[in-house]
Amino acid sequence: MLSIRNIVKQYAGHTALSDVSLEVESGKIFGLLGPNGAGKTSLIRIINQITAPDSGEVIFNGERLNQSHIEQIGYLPEERGLYKKMEIGEQMIYLARLKGLSRDEARRRLKFWFEKLGMETWWKMKIEELSKGMQQKAQFVATVLHEPKLIILDEPFSGFDPVNAEIIKEEILELNRQGATILFSTHRMETVEELCDSIALIHKSHKILDGKVKNIRNSYRNETYLIEYSGPRVDFDESQPFTVDSEKSEEEGTYIVRIKLKEGFNSNNVLQYLIPRVRVNMLQEVIPSMNEIFIEKVNLIP
Template identity: 80%
Template sequence: MLSIHSIVKQYAGHRALDDVSLEVESGKIFGLLGPNGAGKTSLIRIINQITAPDSGEVYFKGERLNQSHIERIGYLPEERGLYKKMEIGEQMIYLARLKGLTRAEASKRLRFWFEKLGMETWWKKKIEELSKGMQQKAQFVATVLHEPDLIILDEPFSGFDPVNADLIKNEILELNRKGATILFSTHRMESVEELCDSIALIHKSHKILDGRVKHIRNSYKAETYLVEYNGEKLFFDGSQPFRIISETNNEDDIHVIKIKLNGASANDILHYLLPKTRINMLQEVIPTMNEIFIEKVKHIA
């Protein structure tokens, strides 16, 4: 869907992007991650043709990015940009017509979305009359109303309460199931775990990590397991074929130990512990994307 090759973007005294390349697969959800000031928004603005790169190329569905592609892209910016004093219904239709829809088709689709998201009474309201979360909802509808092939969402959950954040998350998944490719920038690592097929991490203008979420998490495994057991507390004298990293227990005589394999296997853990206690759970520790994010950024000066 989207191929980004060796993008460089320089502002006065600051290089926002330095030789950044990405591949966003068609029909997938791609997370663009990075601390504030990393270069994420600069890249998104280039994809939307708001600014141009100093060097490098962007391809959309195999064609070099050009003005004709604007109608096939939906963009929800982090800085929301609806007209505060214009009626929401007319504003949505106006924005949809800029993306190539007729007034009749835009009105039909808008009524569908207003009903779906509980916005039926908003048609004559003005943006300034809405809460921040309600404004976000309206902006989301404006982003997807023309049914774009690529939907770019910059911090889409910002300002939402948990109920509406979950509502928009489900709508993103539904749009993806219907064929839309989603690119979103976020600081919410739990969103990455729930939604993304692949990610790229940008830090200080460079891409420092990318790939499928599952593969990345598995590549950061450290042969560590959690074991939960019942009964009397076990004592380890160092003869066991693994190393105990930590131990916790509660009042119900349920104990949790964190184990480093040290060349052993999960079967070795079971073989050693089963004659001694009742095991409730054996689980490999796989780092979260948030832990990986912090680890990668922390070690880059």
């Protein structure tokens, strides 16, 4: 769907993007991650043709990105862009017509979305009369009304309470199931693990990590396990096949231990050591979360 090739972008001597390349597969959900100022918004603006790269290119569905692709892209910016004093219904129709829809088709689709998201009474309201979360919901409808093939969401859950955040998350998943490719930028790492097939991490203008979420997490496995056991407290010493990172008493007679395997040992060796001594209730590998990986990668770069 989207191929970003060797993009460079500078502003008055500041490098926003330095030779950034990444691939967004058609029909997938792709997370664009990075700290504030990393270059994410600069890349999103280039994809939306708001600005142009100094060098490099963007390929959209096999073609070099051009003005004809604008109607196939929906963009929800982090800084919301609806007109505060314009009636919501007419504003939505106006924006839909800019994307190539007729007035009648825009009205039909708008009625569907307003009913779906409980916005039936909003038609004559103005954006300035809405709460931040309600404004965000209206902006989301404006983003997807023309049924774009590529939906770009910059911090889509900002301003939402947990209930409405869950509603929008389900709508994103449904749009993806219907064939839309989703590219979204977020700081919410738990959302990345819930939604994304693949990610790219940008830091200080450079791409420092990319790939499928599952593969990235597996690549950071470090032979760490959680054990829950019941019985007498075990006095661990140098003879066991692991080192103990932490230990706590969950309740009387039940303990939770975080361990790291010694070189050459595996989880079976742990069980062989523990079973003669205590009852093992749980042995679970600890795979680093995307949040932990994010922090580690960012902190490695000065």
